[in-house]
Amino acid sequence: MKRASAVLPRGSFADDAVVGEVVLDSEARLRRRAVLSAGRQQFLLDLPELVPLNDGDGLALDGGGVIKVLAAPERLVEITAKSRADLVRIAWHLGNRHLPTQLMPDALRIRPDHVIEDMLVGLGATVTKIDAAFDPEGGAYAGGHGHHDHGHDHDHDHDHDHGHGACCGHDHGHDHHHDHDHDHDHDHGHVHGPGCGHDH
Template identity: 50%
Template sequence: MTDPTRRATRVHARGHWPAEQAAGTVTLAFDDRFRRRMAMTDDAGGAFLLDLPRAVALDDGDGLELGDGSFLRVVAAPEELMEVRVPGPVEAFARVAWHLGNRHLPVQIVGDTIRLRRDHVIEDMLRGLGAEVRDVTAPFMPEGGAYGGHSHGGGHGHSH
């Protein structure tokens, strides 16, 4: 039986919960940050149940509220990614972005680069379009899209 105080039933967006009072952290890769109900373990090894009314895309810095009123801070885990830079005119960058979007690939915009998961077929396509591609290890926080999720560029779209 799960301790009812170790049940996370609410998500609070980054900046909208008392982060300085976090009771701990839970580090999750991108694929593990979109869940509704799942047994999890925090970074200190403590078990808890994520038990939300609906699946929510968790963002780095969000707070999971536990049954006792304490919070766990969500940390985006570093992942193996490709970072794409497109030299030349903005049209070249737009062309690369269009090809990635046409394949419905999750991407993260970081300054003048695009980050996405490593894939040798996509890497070959990008290089063929004139892009520079390098491997990086970093948290992956892709754009939420126009029809759901949330943008990681500033705003936060899930409701609380």
């Protein structure tokens, strides 16, 4: 099975280098290690660290070739408001609840949640159900927060590498950090919006 161990940002690779495409939703684009399918060929995604994959990014296969990442449409809620100031205030409320949120020029997008949607309407927002790719703001988890998605999909890929090593007496391959590959996927999204006074 071929292995992909590096992410190539969108636009950084030639079209003729693409040997396949993989369609992933937002959760599947937050995996460090997984077996994926690009058409009829399977490959192992095996990244050294968790990197959020965006629509159009490439996965470099060891030995040559690129698998292009396409974002799968998902059921989302698009949020608009009467003014930019109202939208910023709404973004603050979403960030205060640590909801994964996609920032658009004149709108916000979140996953459906009827309780949150009722709150948004109460704040004067217009909410519309759509089907679109979901690319929530990645600043928080792209750094040290590890994408905290309170759905706690801990993705326990334990990956202990139990190759007990020669004469190490049980080398579990832990390297003192356990490499549990939790990828904690906690998805806080931390979209606190401008002027929120909550500078993470």
